[in-house]
Amino acid sequence: MKITLKVWRQKNAADKGGFQTYQLDNVSPDMSFLEMFDVLNEELLSKGEDPIHFDHDCREGICGMCSMYINGKPHGPKQTTTCQLHMRSFHDGQTITVEPWRAKAFPVVKDLVVDRTSFDRIIQAGGYVSVNTGGVPDANEIPIPKKVADEAFDSATCIGCGACVAACKNASAMLFVSAKISQLAMLPQGKVERKTRAEQMIAQMDEEGFGACTNTGACSAECPKEIKLENIARMNREFYTAKAKSENV
Amino acid sequence: MNLDSKIPEGPLAEKWSKHKFNIKLVNPANKRKYDIIVVGTGLAGASAAASFGELGYNVKSFCFQDSPRRAHSIAAQGGINAAKNYQNDGDSVFRLFYDTIKGGDYRSREGNVYRLAEVSVNIIDQCVAQGVPFAREYGGLLANRSFGGAQVSRTFYARGQTGQQLLLGAYGALSRQIANGKVQMYSRHEMLDLVLVDGKARGIVTRNLITGQIESHSAHAVVLATGGYGNVFFLSTNAMGSNATAAWRAHKKGALMANPCFTQIHPTCIPVSGDHQSKLTLMSESLRNDGRVWVPKTVEDAEKIRKGEIRPTDLPEDKRDYYLEERYPSFGNLVPRDVASRNAKNVCDEGRGVNKTGLAVFLDFADAIKRDGEDTIRGKYGNLFDMYEQITGDNPYKTPMKIFPAVHYTMGGLWVDYNLMTNVDGLYSIGEANFSDHGANRLGASALMQGLADGYFVIPYTIGDYLAKMPYDKVPVTHEAFKAAEANVKEKIDKLLSINGSKTVDQFHKELGHIMWEYCGMSRNEEGLKKAKGMIRELRDQFWKDLRLVGTNDELNLSLEKANRVADFMELGELMVDDALHRDESCGGHFREESQTEEGEAKRKDDEFSFVSAWEYTGPEKPEVLHKEDLVFENVKLTQRSYK
Numbered sequence: 072m073k074i075t076l077k078v079w080r081q082k083n084a085a086d087k088g089g090f091q092t093y094q095l096d097n098v099s100p101d102m103s104f105l106e107m108f109d110v111l112n113e114e115l116l117s118k119g120e121d122p123i124h125f126d127h128d129c130r131e132g133i134c135g136m137c138s139m140y141i142n143g144k145p146h147g148p149k150q151t152t153t154c155q156l157h158m159r160s161f162h163d164g165q166t167i168t169v170e171p172w173r174a175k176a177f178p179v180v181k182d183l184v185v186d187r188t189s190f191d192r193i194i195q196a197g198g199y200v201s202v203n204t205g206g207v208p209d210a211n212e213i214p215i216p217k218k219v220a221d222e223a224f225d226s227a228t229c230i231g232c233g234a235c236v237a238a239c240k241n242a243s244a245m246l247f248v249s250a251k252i253s254q255l256a257m258l259p260q261g262k263v264e265r266k267t268r269a270e271q272m273i274a275q276m277d278e279e280g281f282g283a284c285t286n287t288g289a290c291s292a293e294c295p296k297e298i299k300l301e302n303i304a305r306m307n308r309e310f311y312t313a314k315a316k317s318e319n320v
Numbered sequence: 321m322n323l324d325s326k327i328p329e330g331p332l333a334e335k336w337s338k339h340k341f342n343i344k345l346v347n348p349a350n351k352r353k354y355d356i357i358v359v360g361t362g363l364a365g366a367s368a369a370a371s372f373g374e375l376g377y378n379v380k381s382f383c384f385q386d387s388p389r390r391a392h393s394i395a396a397q398g399g400i401n402a403a404k405n406y407q408n409d410g411d412s413v414f415r416l417f418y419d420t421i422k423g424g425d426y427r428s429r430e431g432n433v434y435r436l437a438e439v440s441v442n443i444i445d446q447c448v449a450q451g452v453p454f455a456r457e458y459g460g461l462l463a464n465r466s467f468g469g470a471q472v473s474r475t476f477y478a479r480g481q482t483g484q485q486l487l488l489g490a491y492g493a494l495s496r497q498i499a500n501g502k503v504q505m506y507s508r509h510e511m512l513d514l515v516l517v518d519g520k521a522r523g524i525v526t527r528n529l530i531t532g533q534i535e536s537h538s539a540h541a542v543v544l545a546t547g548g549y550g551n552v553f554f555l556s557t558n559a560m561g562s563n564a565t566a567a568w569r570a571h572k573k574g575a576l577m578a579n580p581c582f583t584q585i586h587p588t589c590i591p592v593s594g595d596h597q598s599k600l601t602l603m604s605e606s607l608r609n610d611g612r613v614w615v616p617k618t619v620e621d622a623e624k625i626r627k628g629e630i631r632p633t634d635l636p637e638d639k640r641d642y643y644l645e646e647r648y649p650s651f652g653n654l655v656p657r658d659v660a661s662r663n664a665k666n667v668c669d670e671g672r673g674v675n676k677t678g679l680a681v682f683l684d685f686a687d688a689i690k691r692d693g694e695d696t697i698r699g700k701y702g703n704l705f706d707m708y709e710q711i712t713g714d715n716p717y718k719t720p721m722k723i724f725p726a727v728h729y730t731m732g733g734l735w736v737d738y739n740l741m742t743n744v745d746g747l748y749s750i751g752e753a754n755f756s757d758h759g760a761n762r763l764g765a766s767a768l769m770q771g772l773a774d775g776y777f778v779i780p781y782t783i784g785d786y787l788a789k790m791p792y793d794k795v796p797v798t799h800e801a802f803k804a805a806e807a808n809v810k811e812k813i814d815k816l817l818s819i820n821g822s823k824t825v826d827q828f829h830k831e832l833g834h835i836m837w838e839y840c841g842m843s844r845n846e847e848g849l850k851k852a853k854g855m856i857r858e859l860r861d862q863f864w865k866d867l868r869l870v871g872t873n874d875e876l877n878l879s880l881e882k883a884n885r886v887a888d889f890m891e892l893g894e895l896m897v898d899d900a901l902h903r904d905e906s907c908g909g910h911f912r913e914e915s916q917t918e919e920g921e922a923k924r925k926d927d928e929f930s931f932v933s934a935w936e937y938t939g940p941e942k943p944e945v946l947h948k949e950d951l952v953f954e955n956v957k958l959t960q961r962s963y964k
């Protein structure tokens with residue numbers, strides 16, 4: 072296959088950046104999208120040019136590190152991660168435009184690499200059950216109905232990639248945040264801290280500069296792990312009950 | 321050098337409790353006077369850092385990824401073993417211990433493995449308390465399955481993403497300590513050297529991957545939880561960034577490297593599709609419960625399939641060779657990983673491989689679908705089949721899957737004693753980075769178990785014993801030892817950047833991978849290993865003469881990062897070859913062609929090789945020195961594995 076790539080190049084956070092065009096003549100449909108980049112980067116390196124920098128690690132669709140817009144869509148045309156996208160999803164002669172996530176809370180580091188530590192800080196604000204190592208009850212002392220466990224699991228599959236933010240015209244992080252809040256609010260272990268958790272995580276989300284949610288649903292439609300919109304409804308419920316009952320109000 | 325494993329005296333079942341009672345404790349008020357560095361944030365590293373923080377120590381945690389949540393433990397699919405005996409099927413701590421020792425082909429320590437089995441039960445409790453959504457039965461209790469040929473159902477799982485859910489639990493605990501100010505997190509930082517002061521590990525030198533800044537960090541103890549070195553082979557199921565640099569540089573500062581030739585090759589991975597291949601994807605082992613492995617009986621038919629002249633479904637039954645069922649009637653398609661892998665290699669070596677590259681065998685679900693219906697199979701493996709189709713473009717409901725073995729896990733690693741301390745005072749190693757629990761072969765669903773056992777339940781105790789004897793004084797990073805290490809790191813980077821040759825890092829890495837796979841992979845012999853050693857040396861010389869990098873140190877520079885790692889892989893690769901050469905027996909994942917039974921199965925030589933090989937670095941271009949730690953078996957009887 073022949074492919075024309077238009078890639079966002081930006082030397083560092085301070086650089087203005089811009090698109091650069093590359094021509095690839097020998098792309099195999101069996102390549103993954105990132106392997107196509109590998110091939111291009113090998114070429115650039117042997118010409119003494121700086122390779123295109125992008126984030127990636129597991130290449131199995133589970134670590135959440137890969138992240139780019141492909142033809143305007145986060146992770147490209149299929150509802151999957153960039154590393155799990157293959158060139159057979161494109162056609163011979165196609166022009167593909169590639170950009171880094173665009174969001175105030177995800178500043179560009181270099182080329183397609185962005186800084187997503189804002190997600191880490193949101194989790195630090197309360198995305199866990201506060202138990203220390205040891206001194207916990209036997210695992211089977213906390214029976215959980217299968218249905219509840221399965222639903223909590225669905226929310227727990229978020230890989231923290233940030234595609235939801237990238238998909239949202241307001242760069243809202245509601246889907247990511249709500250997935251964690253829902254997972255823990257549904258489980259008995261997480262119920263104890265549900266009020267403070269929702270309040271603190273949402274406060275952190277706002278502080279990081281993520282936008283507001285206007286219910287367009289673009290996040291869920293682009294989420295590679297199919298995190299459901301219901302999570303956001305659940306989170307809003309958590310938040311308002313938290314507010315109503317909060318000692319802080 | 322005296323290798324003291326420090327296994328406590330007394331009956332097996334009492335060793336750990338006794339030891340915990342005997343070790344020194346650090347007074348709670350004094351814990352904050354100690355600093356601990358933890359490198360790596362996978363299951364072992366994250367759980368250790370979180371637990372240290374909870375206890376009150378000051379922790380600095382490092383990872384090269386953009387977030388600690390991305391460490392490669394996240395990719396583990398199958399599950400985690402624990403001797404809970406919830407299924408009432410006769411499991412016990414002793415049985416899990418026994419299975420692990422036997423599965424490791426009697427090349428691990430009884431004391432360590434027993435402790436692993438013992439604390440396995442606490443892990444499940446801990447993870448459930450954290451909100452890890454394990455699979456459950458309709459009654460609300462935890463579900464289990466049997467995994468990797470185990471006779472009992474002791475594996476806990478979270479669909480096909482147990483690793484992810486466990487890691488997110490540990491990441492949550494770590495995040496909580498970061499929020500509490502007990503852990504300082506350094507993501508996108510790579511450890512490039514270990515710093516010793518008066519023979520004790522007192523800190524590390526790192527490179528900030530965004531700015532290139534070389535930084536020193538001082539502490540009272542250093543814990544390496546940096547994973548395995550499977551990427552020596554270039555292609556493996558490891559993440560792209562997984563590397564051996566931290567461990568290797570510690571090795572060069574005196575830490576012994578144990579059993580480096582013990583690597584695990586997993587039989588069910590998606591085959592290589594071409595030269596562009598960057599990594600290999602594992603398909604869960606559970607597929608072998610229903611899939612039947614075969615290749616055509618004749619080379620001619622295999623050729624026709626490779627060329628696409630006939631479809632695999634067209635080949636009549638009597639022209640197919642279900643070689644595992646044939647050779648191993650009682651275990652059939654469920655033989656252990658190493659046996660399944662080796663047999664796949666053999667049939668492909670005979671020219672009967674079935675994809676373009678000739679390196680693949682079929683895993684066929686047609687019979688299972690006929691027997692149970694497509695819906696049942698979809699229910700069991702739906703997500704795996706989808707993943708397979710996404711990657712290969714083939715639909716496994718209609719045509720057999722193609723699979724081939726791939727490097728998956730490394731049992732070898734830094735030598736540690738019962739306290740998980742290396743031979744360097746104050747330097748610890750946990751999880752896949754150490755060598756201690758899996759012998760020559762790791763059983764399914766026990767990597768996650770070991771990572772969390774080490775991090776949550778072993779090292780939080782044992783590190784106290786060491787720190788309790790340490791003065792509180794800190795070593796300033798202006799100390800000459802830090803300055804020297806920094807200078808060393810910078811010099812190496814400058815050298816890499818100034819070679820200005822013609823070949824890229826990946827080219828070198830691929831060549832190294834080829835050599836390792838060819839001569840130090842699934843099957844090894846003296847001649848090949850000797851040849852490999854020469855080839856690696858030559859490649860390494862070339863690397864330092866002809867490498868081409870672009871850019872500077874003072875920026876995000878992915879090829880410079882890689883160059884640092886590949887330079888170390890070259891040296892480690894050579895040591896793996898040395899180790900394989902010297903271990904003139906077959907055991908677990910290490911198959912020496914010279915040592916096989918009449919039927920072509922692996923043959924151990926217990927009289928000669930019941931020991932841990934621990935290698936000491938003695939200087940550049942000098943041969944490493946071998947130290948032996950004898951393995952003593954008091955509670956199990958050594959038997960040859962047989963799966964006929």
Ligand code: SF4
Nearest residue numbers: 229230232233235294
């Ligand atoms: S919710 Fe979906 S899109 Fe957003 S971070 Fe999680 S996995 Fe990625």
Ligand code: FES
Nearest residue numbers: 128130135137154
């Ligand atoms: S690289 Fe890990 S999800 Fe894509």
